[in-house]
Amino acid sequence: SQWLREVSGEPVQRVTSEIRTYLVSEAFRSRYPAAYEKWAQAEAALWGEDSASQLTTVGHLCREALQEFTNVLVDRLHPSNVGTNNTMTVARMRAVLDHVAGQLGTTEKPFLDALLAYWGTIGDLVQRQEHGAQKEGKSLKRDDARRVVFQTAVVIFEIDQAVSCLK
DSSP: OHHHHHHSOOHHHHHHHHHHHHHHSHHHHHHSHHHHHHHHHHHHHHHSTTGGGGHHHHHHHHHHHHHHHHHHHHHHHOOTTOOOOTTOHHHHHHHHHHHHGGGSOTTHHHHHHHHHHHHHHHHHHHHHHHTTTTTTTOOOOHHHHHHHHHHHHHHHHHHHHHHTTOO
16 A cells, blocks of 8 residues: 555655545545535546536536535534525634534644635635636636636545544
């Protein structure tokens, strides 16, 4: 297993591969079926033959993946003072992370606080993607879609890693 990891590519490729392997695992897919499905559809659209015409769809699917992921954590952990509006993922995720804060270590809590800010920024990127970067008046590029798919995977991976072992 270690040998496979060492020969499977450069360090960045190994990290990327680890995140993708985690998201496609049966354990993750069974915990977050709708979130996984939306993210997988976005990834497929990114790498598909007609990816140039799917750029806004990628944003829409990543937005839904973030919403579905948040919904599962809210339903599982039952944080107090959580809103019911699925589109408010930052506020809802804040309620989840505040709820588990007492179970986190002294370095995990600040990390997850920073990750929440990162989550919000990804939400902004996803919105930009979904709306075709109309505010900026720029054309979306495939790299914009790649960024959204990858960063959505990273933030979901990190939050699930932090909270999956908690009560």
